[in-house]
Amino acid sequence: MTAYSKTLLQKFSDLALKVGLDLQPGQRLLILTTLDCAPLVQEVAACAYQMGARLVDVMWDDEELHTLRFQHAPPDSFHEYSTWRTSGILECLKRGDAYLRVYSLDPNLLQGYNPEHVAAYVQAEAQHVRPVYDYRAEAGIPWLVITFPAPGWAAAVFPDLPPERQMDALWESLVSLYHLEAPDPAEEWRRYLHKLTARAASLNQKRFAALKFTGPGTDLTVGLAPGHAWFGGWNPGRDGTFFVPNLPTEEVFTLPHRSRVEGTVRLTKPFVNPGILVEDVTFTFAEGRVVQAAAGKGEGLLQKVLDTDEGARRLGEVALVPNSSPISQSGRIFWNPLLDENASCHLALGNAYRITLSGGKGLPEEAFAAAGGNLSSLHIDFMVGSGELDIDGIAEDGTSEPVMRTGEWAFEV
Amino acid sequence: MTAYSKTLLQKFSDLALKVGLDLQPGQRLLILTTLDCAPLVQEVAACAYQMGARLVDVMWDDEELHTLRFQHAPPDSFHEYSTWRTSGILECLKRGDAYLRVYSLDPNLLQGYNPEHVAAYVQAEAQHVRPVYDYRAEAGIPWLVITFPAPGWAAAVFPDLPPERQMDALWESLVSLYHLEAPDPAEEWRRYLHKLTARAASLNQKRFAALKFTGPGTDLTVGLAPGHAWFGGWNPGRDGTFFVPNLPTEEVFTLPHRSRVEGTVRLTKPFVNPGILVEDVTFTFAEGRVVQAAAGKGEGLLQKVLDTDEGARRLGEVALVPNSSPISQSGRIFWNPLLDENASCHLALGNAYRITLSGGKGLPEEAFAAAGGNLSSLHIDFMVGSGELDIDGIAEDGTSEPVMRTGEWAFEV
Numbered sequence: 151m152t153a154y155s156k157t158l159l160q161k162f163s164d165l166a167l168k169v170g171l172d173l174q175p176g177q178r179l180l181i182l183t184t185l186d187c188a189p190l191v192q193e194v195a196a197c198a199y200q201m202g203a204r205l206v207d208v209m210w211d212d213e214e215l216h217t218l219r220f221q222h223a224p225p226d227s228f229h230e231y232s233t234w235r236t237s238g239i240l241e242c243l244k245r246g247d248a249y250l251r252v253y254s255l256d257p258n259l260l261q262g263y264n265p266e267h268v269a270a271y272v273q274a275e276a277q278h279v280r281p282v283y284d285y286r287a288e289a290g291i292p293w294l295v296i297t298f299p300a301p302g303w304a305a306a307v308f309p310d311l312p313p314e315r316q317m318d319a320l321w322e323s324l325v326s327l328y329h330l331e332a333p334d335p336a337e338e339w340r341r342y343l344h345k346l347t348a349r350a351a352s353l354n355q356k357r358f359a360a361l362k363f364t365g366p367g368t369d370l371t372v373g374l375a376p377g378h379a380w381f382g383g384w385n386p387g388r389d390g391t392f393f394v395p396n397l398p399t400e401e402v403f404t405l406p407h408r409s410r411v412e413g414t415v416r417l418t419k420p421f422v423n424p425g426i427l428v429e430d431v432t433f434t435f436a437e438g439r440v441v442q443a444a445a446g447k448g449e450g451l452l453q454k455v456l457d458t459d460e461g462a463r464r465l466g467e468v469a470l471v472p473n474s475s476p477i478s479q480s481g482r483i484f485w486n487p488l489l490d491e492n493a494s495c496h497l498a499l500g501n502a503y504r505i506t507l508s509g510g511k512g513l514p515e516e517a518f519a520a521a522g523g524n525l526s527s528l529h530i531d532f533m534v535g536s537g538e539l540d541i542d543g544i545a546e547d548g549t550s551e552p553v554m555r556t557g558e559w560a561f562e563v
Numbered sequence: 564m565t566a567y568s569k570t571l572l573q574k575f576s577d578l579a580l581k582v583g584l585d586l587q588p589g590q591r592l593l594i595l596t597t598l599d600c601a602p603l604v605q606e607v608a609a610c611a612y613q614m615g616a617r618l619v620d621v622m623w624d625d626e627e628l629h630t631l632r633f634q635h636a637p638p639d640s641f642h643e644y645s646t647w648r649t650s651g652i653l654e655c656l657k658r659g660d661a662y663l664r665v666y667s668l669d670p671n672l673l674q675g676y677n678p679e680h681v682a683a684y685v686q687a688e689a690q691h692v693r694p695v696y697d698y699r700a701e702a703g704i705p706w707l708v709i710t711f712p713a714p715g716w717a718a719a720v721f722p723d724l725p726p727e728r729q730m731d732a733l734w735e736s737l738v739s740l741y742h743l744e745a746p747d748p749a750e751e752w753r754r755y756l757h758k759l760t761a762r763a764a765s766l767n768q769k770r771f772a773a774l775k776f777t778g779p780g781t782d783l784t785v786g787l788a789p790g791h792a793w794f795g796g797w798n799p800g801r802d803g804t805f806f807v808p809n810l811p812t813e814e815v816f817t818l819p820h821r822s823r824v825e826g827t828v829r830l831t832k833p834f835v836n837p838g839i840l841v842e843d844v845t846f847t848f849a850e851g852r853v854v855q856a857a858a859g860k861g862e863g864l865l866q867k868v869l870d871t872d873e874g875a876r877r878l879g880e881v882a883l884v885p886n887s888s889p890i891s892q893s894g895r896i897f898w899n900p901l902l903d904e905n906a907s908c909h910l911a912l913g914n915a916y917r918i919t920l921s922g923g924k925g926l927p928e929e930a931f932a933a934a935g936g937n938l939s940s941l942h943i944d945f946m947v948g949s950g951e952l953d954i955d956g957i958a959e960d961g962t963s964e965p966v967m968r969t970g971e972w973a974f975e976v
Contacts, residue, residue: 178643185598185623192627199635205643206632210598210623214605219619222612230591230618234654238647 152299152317154189158330162190162296163197165328165335165397169343170294171248172391175202180242183252185212186300191252207242209235213259213302220263220271228270236278243285246388249293256302257427257485269454276458276527280501283529287504288512290386292393297488299324306485327398327477327489343394345563346382350402352563353380358543361468361553363415363495365539367432372468372497373410375522377508380404385505400477400492403469405506407522409438411465415497419483419490419533421445421452427485428452431532439463440499456499461526466502470495473537473557487531495535495554500528565712565730567602571743575603575709576610578741578810582749582756583707584661585804588615593655596665598625599713604665620655622648626672626715633676633684641683649691656698659801662706669715670840670898682867689871689940693914696942700917701925703799705806710901712737719898740811740890740902756807758976759795763815765976766793771956774881774966776828776908778952780845785881785910786823788935790921793817798918813890813905816882818919820935822851824878828910832896832903832946834858834865840898841865844945852876853912869912874939879915883908886950886970900944908948908967913941 167173179198183191195206219228243249260268286293304316311319325331332338363370382402384392414434421428430446440463445452456463469491471478477493484490502523504510510518515525541554552560580586592611596604608619632641656662673681699706717729724732738744745751776783795815797805827847834841843859853876858865869876882904884891890906897903915936917923923931928938954967965973 176637185601188598188625188627192625192631195628196631196635199631199637202637204637204640205645206628207645207647208623208625208628209647210621210625212601212605212621212623214601215608215619215621218605218609218612222609224589224612224615224617227617232618232620234620234622234647234651237654238651241647241650 152321154321156193158325159190159193160197161330161335162328163194165330165339166194166250166294166296167197167201169336169339170296170394170397171250171292172387172393173198173201173203173248173292174391176204177202178205178207178242178245178247179203179250180239180247181206181208181250181252182239183208183210184254184300185210186254187252187298190298194250194252207247209238213256213300216259220260220267225264225267228267229274231274231278233278236282239282240285243282243289243291246289246291249286249291251293251295253295253297253486253488254300254303255486256300257306259302261427265451265454268451272455273458273527280527283501290388292387292391293395294393294397295395295488296397297324297486303486307482323480323482323484327480339397343383343399346399346402347384348563349559350380350382352561353402353404356543357545359546360410360544362542362544362550363534363539364542365416365534365536367416368414368534368539370413370415370435371411371544372465373407373438373522374468375405375407375507377510377521378405379506379508381506396488396492398477398489398492400471400475401469401496403467403506405502405523406465406468406497407438408461408464408466408502408519408524410522411435411438415534417532417534418494418536420485421448421530421532438465455528455530458528459526461524462500462528464499464524464526465497466500466524466526466529467496467498467506467531469497469531470541470554471535472554472559473535473539478535490533491531493535494533495539495541495557496531496533498529498531500524500526500530565734567734569606571738572603572606573610574743574748575741576607578743578748578752579607579663579707579709580610580614582752583709583807583810584663584705585800585806586611586614586616586661586705587804589617590615591618591620591655591658591660592616592663593652593660594619594621594663594665595652596621596623597667597713598623599667600665600711603711607663607665620660622651626669626713629672633673633680638677638680641680642687644687644691646691649695652695653698656695656702656704659704662699662704664706664708666708666710666899666901667713667716668899669713670719672715674840678864678867681864685868686871686940693940696914703801705800705804706808707806707810708808708901709810710737710899716899720895736893736895736897740893752810756796756812759812759815760797761976762972763793763795765974766815766817769956770958772959773823773957775955775957775963776947776952777955778829778947778949780829781827781947781952783826783828783848784824784957785878786820786851786935787881788818788820788920790923790934791818792919792921794919809901809905811890811902811905813884813888814882814909816880816919818915818936819878819881819910820851821874821877821915821932821937823935824848824851828947830945830947831907831949833898834861834943834945851878868941868943871941872939874937875913875941877912877937877939878910879913879937879939879942880909880911880919880944882910882944883954883967884948885967885972886948886952891948903946904944906948907946908952908954908970909944909946911942911944913937913939913943
């Protein structure tokens with residue numbers, strides 16, 4: 151058993167509630183998590199009550215139950231879904247409760263099961279959570295995803311350590327990435343978030359028409375939607391509050407144009423989605439659509455994911471992260487989208503964020519799509535950054551300027 | 564950590580699903596439980612899938628979060644309720660899912676907190692779960708409550724053992740009470756349940772107008788509703804299925820008349836309700852209503868519970884259990900209603916079960932009340948049985964016959 155220091159758990163809770171969610175007195179808090187995260191969840195609950203939360207609700211999940219399902223459930227049952235979860239989340243969000251996900255996932259959880267079953271499960275999940283994501287974005291509900299160790303995940307990150315050391319090693323990594331040893335991690339993060347916001351503001355001034363990605367195996371032009379807005383750090387919430395949807399966060403991101411992506415991109419890390427691992431992936435785009443997808447491992451599953459819906463083959467996000475970011479410099483693959491996406495420039499297949507289009511909030515689907523925004527039940531990040539990646543910003547008139555060179559920012563803010 | 568034998572957990576699961584719930588292939592299963600029960604819950608899930616369940620849903624709860632709430636939440640917030648839980652349960656029941664509660668509760672959980680807060684919490688809980696209980700009964704949904712060890716509970720039952728032995732000792736007690744060492748516990752229970760059913764049938768033939776309880780500190784006459792029906796063992800479910808709502812079960816029970824209870828009863832065990840402990844209790848009834856309630860410990864809380872609603876002061880159940888029942892013979896107080904009520908003749912304050920009135924299913928509230936059935940948001944059992952209790956059955960014409968003598972059945976079936 152990892153002996154979690156109460157002081158570090160308290161600092162982590164403080165960071166999540168004050169910086170991440172900007173939790174207000176009198177608000178309720180909904181936490182979605184897995185059984186392994188209980189030590190942090192309990193500390194977060196205590197901290198939230200002390201900040202004036204009227205009720206802390208926790209919706210627990212257990213990875214082991216998913217494994218048992220894939221081992222034993224009837225073959226035609228994998229589209230069945232626990233709809234009470236999504237209807238319950240919506241019920242909480244409609245009251246304005248803050249939404250915290252404390253995330254821990256064994257990346258190999260669903261490895262080796264029938265890909266048809268896994269795909270049916272992934273699609274049912276995507277379809278049912280979509281209204282939650284839509285409502286959350288529309289209503290400006292504060293939400294945050296953070297991550298916490300679990301044995302299966304720790305084993306995947308530190309396969310060379312003896313099992314009894316893996317959890318401690320992962321926790322030490324997280325303590326470092328969250329700056330929990332700092333006297334006041336919340337203050338540390340606030341300073342850093344202001345820098346990200348400044349970076350996004352400077353990109354907004356440039357009004358690029360496209361970004362050109364060049365690197366080993368990669369020659370990709372990603373058109374940006376004309377009204378795109380860059381975000382980094384803070385998101386606007388309700389009543390003048392600001393929240394940070396992911397911690398750690400190292401990215402600035404915006405809206406690619408759903409039909410203006412051309413060329414080939416080689417992923418620099420595996421493609422990880424709920425318990426699915428696909429390695430050595432290359433995508434080729436034409437008119438914004440993935441027309442070819444190859445993988446060294448897990449290609450069958452990848453094709454099923456791409457076939458989820460029309461938008462699953464188009465980009466919904468482009469995000470820039472310098473190669474010198476702390477997560478990247480740790481030199482590890484964490485097999486965890488929250489960490490790995492903040493270690494690397496990345497793109498996402500699937501649904502785009504309305505906030506990345508100026509005036510996009512509340513726009514009907516057709517209008518958002520017409521402005522270049524992609525629609526899908528999925529949103530899956532994939533990593534393209536490395537120390538060998540160059541990015542150029544292309545202006546409307548075709549002139550270009552360096553945005554990144556060998557994975558680092560090429561302009562000052 | 565208690566090392567649970569997989570074989571015993573499998574037998575326990577088999578017993579719960581086959582005998583308790585009569586789970587049907589293609590049915591879904593909803594489990595309500597606490598984090599400590601994970602080892603059994605996971606085994607039940609595997610077993611349910613193997614029996615053809617299409618999805619096993621688990622709604623987890625964590626005792627520690629309740630403690631944190633009572634320690635830190637705002638004083639005026641204790642009526643706030645996680646309504647997604649009850650709306651989620653109803654959603655599942657309306658689909659016909661089987662409902663399993665794997666129960667584990669520290670009897671001292673809410674001890675020492677502000678009784679106003681505890682009462683607000685208990686009342687909110689009672690108010691919100693009422694529609695669930697009503698629907699479940701009305702629709703013939705199979706439901707079952709079983710129990711499993713947790714550290715706080717084990718410490719209360721075995722305070723004299725060293726902490727590292729308490730959980731094992733409690734598990735050994737449960738293994739014995741559930742007959743899990745038997746080659747086929749399910750078959751063992753089926754035989755026993757048939758005996759209970761026969762006992763209920765023979766009480767039904769007697770058509771008593773009242774039961775008179777006599778013992779130390781007790782002289783109480785409990786009128787039975789004219790159309791009362793005795794139950795024990797199996798309950799009728801849907802489509803010819805039969806389920807057993809509690810395991811273990813040792814009781815036969817029926818419907819007291821809500822306004823025909825007279826006299827005084829001294830409880831033979833403490834009064835235990837969600838984390839509340841009230842000791843040395845005596846109730847005096849007049850015209851069915853508790854007109855006086857005294858307690859050696861926890862009287863303030865008891866009064867608040869009685870003030871929940873009008874029906875909280877009237878009886879909703881009368882249940883007979885011989886003093887020689889296995890739980891009683893274990894000689895322990897388990898501080899757990901499920902076990903303690905099956906160790907002792909008991910009565911319940913609060914809501915009555917429709918099934919204990921012939922033709923009661925589907926009856927409107929007014930008609931049920933007119934027939935003698937009690938209505939309340941509460942249903943709290945309290946124990947009155949002992950080796951010193953005599954019970955007489957009083958016929959319409961005032962003649963009487965022995966039902967129990969010194970705590971044992973006084974007639975053959």
